[in-house]
Amino acid sequence: MTSPQSPSDFLHDNPQIKSIRMVASDLNGQARGKRVARRFAGKAIKDGTRFPYSVLNLDIWGEDIDDSPLVFEAGDPDGILKPTERGFVPVPWLDTPTAILPIWMFHEDGTPYMGDPRHALARVVDRYKARGLTPVVATELEFYIIDDRGRELRVPPSPRSGIRRQQAEILALRQLDAFDTFLTALYDACEAMDIPADTMISEAGPGQFEINMDHQPDAMKAADDAWLFKVLTRGLARSHGFAASFMAKPYPDYAGNGLHTHFSVLDHDGNNIFDNGGAEGSEALHHAIAGCLAAMPGSMLVFAPHATSYDRFVPGAHAPTAAAWAYENRTTALRIPAGNPAARRIEHRVAGGDINPYLFLAAVLGAALDGIEQGKPPAPAVTGSAYSADLPQLPLTWADAIKAFDTSDEIKRIFAPELRETFLATKRQELRYMAELSPEEQQELYLDTV
Numbered sequence: 001m002t003s004p005q006s007p008s009d010f011l012h013d014n015p016q017i018k019s020i021r022m023v024a025s026d027l028n029g030q031a032r033g034k035r036v037a038r039r040f041a042g043k044a045i046k047d048g049t050r051f052p053y054s055v056l057n058l059d060i061w062g063e064d065i066d067d068s069p070l071v072f073e074a075g076d077p078d079g080i081l082k083p084t085e086r087g088f089v090p091v092p093w094l095d096t097p098t099a100i101l102p103i104w105m106f107h108e109d110g111t112p113y114m115g116d117p118r119h120a121l122a123r124v125v126d127r128y129k130a131r132g133l134t135p136v137v138a139t140e141l142e143f144y145i146i147d148d149r150g151r152e153l154r155v156p157p158s159p160r161s162g163i164r165r166q167q168a169e170i171l172a173l174r175q176l177d178a179f180d181t182f183l184t185a186l187y188d189a190c191e192a193m194d195i196p197a198d199t200m201i202s203e204a205g206p207g208q209f210e211i212n213m214d215h216q217p218d219a220m221k222a223a224d225d226a227w228l229f230k231v232l233t234r235g236l237a238r239s240h241g242f243a244a245s246f247m248a249k250p251y252p253d254y255a256g257n258g259l260h261t262h263f264s265v266l267d268h269d270g271n272n273i274f275d276n277g278g279a280e281g282s283e284a285l286h287h288a289i290a291g292c293l294a295a296m297p298g299s300m301l302v303f304a305p306h307a308t309s310y311d312r313f314v315p316g317a318h319a320p321t322a323a324a325w326a327y328e329n330r331t332t333a334l335r336i337p338a339g340n341p342a343a344r345r346i347e348h349r350v351a352g353g354d355i356n357p358y359l360f361l362a363a364v365l366g367a368a369l370d371g372i373e374q375g376k377p378p379a380p381a382v383t384g385s386a387y388s389a390d391l392p393q394l395p396l397t398w399a400d401a402i403k404a405f406d407t408s409d410e411i412k413r414i415f416a417p418e419l420r421e422t423f424l425a426t427k428r429q430e431l432r433y434m435a436e437l438s439p440e441e442q443q444e445l446y447l448d449t450v
Contacts, residue, residue, distance in 0.1 A: 004087035007045045019098040026056045029356035050078040057422040065425045079105040092189035093235035114416035117358035124366040132268035137222040138215040142257040145207045146243045155207035156242040166206045175202035182240045195225045205254035226357035246353035247446045249311040256312030257353030264345040274344040281344045290378035291371015296323040298408025299363040300401040303351040307434040315387040322391035324382045331386040354450035366414030
């Protein structure tokens with residue numbers, strides 16, 4: 001993993017950079033920020049910049065939340081946004097030489113604003129550190145490349161052959177070759193942005209791909225990488241003449257987009273606490289599983305945050321519908337992969353590609369730590385298909401997920417009150433206004449935003 005340059009060193013070493021974007025993630029994972037002229041970047045690096053607190057709590061349309069205490073009731077005050085430890089990253093998809101400076105929000109007295117999703121993950125990571133533990137995290141992101149110029153969404157024609165193949169292409173080299181120019185540019189951009197993109201495959205939908213990120217003992221960087229990868233992929237695709245979307249299910253008849261994470265936990269000596277030398281894993285592994293299962297219903301709003309997120313949860317379509325776990329079984333919400341015991345880990349398979357990576361990893365890792373701290377065993381592992389078993393079902397409507405998030409004791413332990421309240425207000429407003437849109441209008445809204 002490359003050590004980030006200081007912002008001032010980056011600018012000194014990259015005189016070609018003309019434009020600076022100071023950017024933070026809102027609750028929906030949308031990039032909110034300002035364009036700053038290079039000659040004023042030093043002041044922004046030193047002093048930070050200011051946004052209203054409410055900017056991190058906008059709905060998916062970018063509108064204020066009705067009756068939000070952050071807006072008129074409080075006078076819509078500013079927070080201070082300071083550079084994160086990530087430092088500058090280049091923007092390979094724009095013609096103008098540009099760099100993003102990721103930022104996060106603080107109060108005037110320097111304390112973190114806990115309604116910021118990046119601080120939500122930092123809060124969980126700090127809990128691990130207090131116990132001498134370090135989560136090791138990798139993400140897997142699925143996305144579609146889409147020709148959205150016509151009335152219906154279609155896979156773009158191959159730049160190599162001009163052929164448009166509207167069919168599934170699971171692990172097809174032909175599909176990887178067909179879009180080699182774009183995928184090579186995507187890998188080059190990941191390298192420039194220090195995003196550890198590893199293996200890519202073609203997936204079950206037309207024009208669908210999955211990218212695996214390398215495991216790393218830095219959950220915050222893993223979330224940064226996933227968030228920046230989503231921003232990068234959407235921007236780069238447009239520069240190649242088509243759209244890229246992490247929308248949960250762009251096509252009703254093809255596979256949805258998931259965002260899975262694999263994680264283990266190291267102790268202060270660097271030992272994997274999930275490893276007991278055997279295939280079954282340690283007690284700590286089972287306790288973490290129990291914590292993840294207990295928090296899963298309340299976390300569903302994080303894992304499936306949008307109106308169309310629930311289109312993905314179809315039995316038999318590799319999107320789990322029950323809170324269950326198993327060894328080497330992709331029908332369950334939690335899968336324990338086989339392999340070397342030293343690499344024993346949990347694969348969390350519930351979330352869609354349309355999530356906010358900071359909230360997602362906070363929910364998953366926070367739930368696992370809850371389980372480790374409580375020391376309770378999970379329900380027995382599932383054998384066979386989880387879709388046909390009698391298992392506790394997850395909330396599978398947006399309204400039910402909002403209710404579960406609101407009442408969950410696990411969620412109250414994982415997330416600060418400021419974030420719970422603003423996230424609920426955001427989702428309740430979106431639920432109300434989304435009812436006014438047709439399915440086609442919802443698709444158009446989410447295609448580029450999530």
